[in-house]
Amino acid sequence: MNSVKIQRDGFADLFSAESSLLTQNNSQSASPRAEFHAGACGFSARAERSLVDFAGPAFFPDGTRGVVRCVDAADLAACGVRGIVMNAYHLMSKPGAQVIKSVGGLHAFTGWDGVIVTDSGGFQVFSLLRENASMGEVRPNEIIFRRDGKKTILSPEKCIQSQLAYGADILMTLDHCTHPTDPYDVQARAVDTTIRWGRKCMDEYLKNSRGLRHGTPARRAKPPLTPEHGIFGIIQGGNEKKLRRECAEALIEMGFSGFGFGGWPLDEKGRLTEEILAHTAELMPTGVKYAMGIGKPENIVACVKMGYNLFDCVIPTREARHNRLYVFNEEFESARDIELDGNFYKYHYILDDEYRRDSRPISRICDCHTCQNYSRAYLRHLASIGDGLANRLATIHNLRFYTMLMERFRS
Numbered sequence: 502m503n504s505v506k507i508q509r510d511g512f513a514d515l516f517s518a519e520s521s522l523l524t525q526n527n528s529q530s531a532s533p534r535a536e537f538h539a540g541a542c543g544f545s546a547r548a549e550r551s552l553v554d555f556a557g558p559a560f561f562p563d564g565t566r567g568v569v570r571c572v573d574a575a576d577l578a579a580c581g582v583r584g585i586v587m588n589a590y591h592l593m594s595k596p597g598a599q600v601i602k603s604v605g606g607l608h609a610f611t612g613w614d615g616v617i618v619t620d621s622g623g624f625q626v627f628s629l630l631r632e633n634a635s636m637g638e639v640r641p642n643e644i645i646f647r648r649d650g651k652k653t654i655l656s657p658e659k660c661i662q663s664q665l666a667y668g669a670d671i672l673m674t675l676d677h678c679t680h681p682t683d684p685y686d687v688q689a690r691a692v693d694t695t696i697r698w699g700r701k702c703m704d705e706y707l708k709n710s711r712g713l714r715h716g717t718p719a720r721r722a723k724p725p726l727t728p729e730h731g732i733f734g735i736i737q738g739g740n741e742k743k744l745r746r747e748c749a750e751a752l753i754e755m756g757f758s759g760f761g762f763g764g765w766p767l768d769e770k771g772r773l774t775e776e777i778l779a780h781t782a783e784l785m786p787t788g789v790k791y792a793m794g795i796g797k798p799e800n801i802v803a804c805v806k807m808g809y810n811l812f813d814c815v816i817p818t819r820e821a822r823h824n825r826l827y828v829f830n831e832e833f834e835s836a837r838d839i840e841l842d843g844n845f846y847k848y849h850y851i852l853d854d855e856y857r858r859d860s861r862p863i864s865r866i867c868d869c870h871t872c873q874n875y876s877r878a879y880l881r882h883l884a885s886i887g888d889g890l891a892n893r894l895a896t897i898h899n900l901r902f903y904t905m906l907m908e909r910f911r912s
């Protein structure tokens with residue numbers, strides 16, 4: 502068992518993107534609208550509006566348990582957020598798929614009218630099993646998982662059924678997640694499982710999705726024109742190019758709406774595994790290329806250059822709750838001036854004493870609710886007395902930093 506703790510993108514090891522962005526070798530940017538062309542299974546109308554109708558990449562914050570912590574739907578919309586990534590497994594535990602379905606699905610339940618992607622939860626379960634193998638086991642057709650005295654069975658079929666019950670716009674398949682340091686035979690078995698589960702997920706999706714003919718064997722020949730949900734495949738294979746190709750080819754043939762890079766995208770030192778990420782992006786057809794869990798700003802820059810156009814990560818919200826507020830470097834006079842080479846941003850640790858009498862906003866080029874209305878001194882005060890408003894205002898600012906970064910790609 503590898504001892505490397507699985508935790509998607511973090512700030513433990515910052516490193517700088519080395520190359521200039523969008524100025525070289527990026528054929529994806531030539532026709533940005535085409536970047537979000539959907540695969541055979543298409544997109545929901547909401548996803549069509551929020552992805553296809555916008556040029557350029559998108560960042561979706563994580564709302565794992567049905568909430569982006571500390572902010573509500575109106576805050577998110579005001580920040581320019583277009584979608585949220587929630588977690589099917591966690592929502593299965595609380596409040597339960599049938600509870601969500603009974604109150605009208607996730608959009609009605611959360612008041613969020615933007616895109617909702619539901620991740621299967623496989624990544625989290627495999628992460629927990631890696632830390633403590635006694636918590637469960639992986640069987641050919643399912644994962645058995647025990648936590649807090651409760652046993653959960655995660656199968657491809659159940660995974661899709663729950664995501665359909667939630668009414669998510671984009672469903673993610675259940676995949677077998679590995680770490681890049683796992684040996685070849687482990688990666689190969691994981692790819693076999695991911696392909697087999699991918700097919701089961703697609704069959705379950707086709708059987709249950711509105712707008713699709715039940716049980717049609719000609720699913721690839723007759724894609725639905727207006728599906729209620731899109732469905733993404735996840736490409737595994739660790740650092741093995743041959744396995745990534747094998748996995749990608751099998752999943753592409755199944756006709757998914759888009760594709761995600763599966764597995765752990767950082768090496769032992771926390772550096773982006775650029776070679777395999779770039780290789781996998783090339784294997785994906787034109788359309789949504791989802792760099793799952795990647796969220797350091799410089800890593801997003803590197804991945805956009807490779808062709809990825811959808812990102813999610815806990816960084817902006819988690820860091821906000823730890824009083825770290827992200828800003829573009831002060832030499833930039835406006836959002837349009839932001840140069841994405843090298844070190845283009847930093848953060849203010851708002852509890853530092855230097856902000857005690859600082860009447861300036863967090864960032865003078867930020868148009869968020871926080872920067873338009875409050876000073877660093879007030880935010881420092883709120884954080885120092887532990888008021889919940891500090892977390893909300895910090896989260897709003899950090900999310901706007903990320904949506905401004907996305908807008909910068911488009912400008």
Ligand SMILES: [Zn+2]
Nearest residue numbers: 867869872898
């Ligand atoms: Zn701001």
